[in-house]
Amino acid sequence: MASEELSRDGPQRQEQTFEVRVEPLGRTFDAPESLTVLEAAGFANLHLPRMCRNGTCRTCLCKMTSGRVRYTVEWPGVSIEEKAEGYILPCVAIAQSDLVIEAPDAVDLPTPAPR
Ligand code: FES
Numbered sequence: 812m813a814s815e816e817l818s819r820d821g822p823q824r825q826e827q828t829f830e831v832r833v834e835p836l837g838r839t840f841d842a843p844e845s846l847t848v849l850e851a852a853g854f855a856n857l858h859l860p861r862m863c864r865n866g867t868c869r870t871c872l873c874k875m876t877s878g879r880v881r882y883t884v885e886w887p888g889v890s891i892e893e894k895a896e897g898y899i900l901p902c903v904a905i906a907q908s909d910l911v912i913e914a915p916d917a918v919d920l921p922t923p924a925p926r
Contacts, residue, residue, distance in 0.1 A: 829906040833857065833917045834876070847883060848901035848910070856920040859901055866903035875899045878910030 828843040831851065840855030842848055849871060852859050862870040866887040875897045883903045901912070 829878075829909045831878075831906060831910045831912065833859075833912055833914050835913070835915060836917050836919060838917070838919055842906040842910070844905055846905075848880070848899075848904045848906055848912070851906075852901070852917075856922055858918040858920055859914055860916045861902055864902045866900050869900065871900055871902045872898055873901060874913040876911045876913060878912075879907040880904040880910065881907050 826844050828841045830839055831842045831848060832839045833852070836857075838855075838857055840852055840857055842851035846854070849859055849861055849864065859873070860870050862868045866882070866884045869888050872889070872893075880899050881904070882900075883905060887900045887903050889898055889900055899912070901914075
C-alpha cells in the first residue's frame with residue numbers, strides 16, 4: 812500500500828517504484844507508477860518489442876510469471892483467458908508489485924558513455 816505524507820497542502824501520496832525482472836535475460840529495472848512497464852524499460856536502456864504503444868497491436872504481449880499490474884486503458888487487447896494465464900501488454904501496464912516477465916526478444920541496449 813502506498814504511503815501518505817502530510818504537508819501544508821494536505822496528504823500527498825508518494826510514488827511507488829517496483830522492480831521488474833525480464834527473463835531469460837535476467838535483467839532488472841525499476842518501474843515507477845508514473846511510467847508504463849515499457850517506458851520504464853526504455854529508461855533503463857532495455858528494448859522490449861513494441862509498435863502501437865496503446866494496447867492494440869499486441870506486439871509487446873508477454874507473460875508475467877509473477878506480480879500484478881493495472882492498465883492505463885480500459886480495454887487492453889488481452890483476452891480474459893490470456894489474462895488468466897498471466898499475459899500482459901507492457902505498453903499500457905503499470906506495475907503494482909515487483910514483476911517477473913518473460914520477454915525472449917528483449918534486448919539490453921548499451922549504456923551511453925558519460926561525457
Ligand atoms: S505495443 Fe502495441 S499493444 Fe503494446
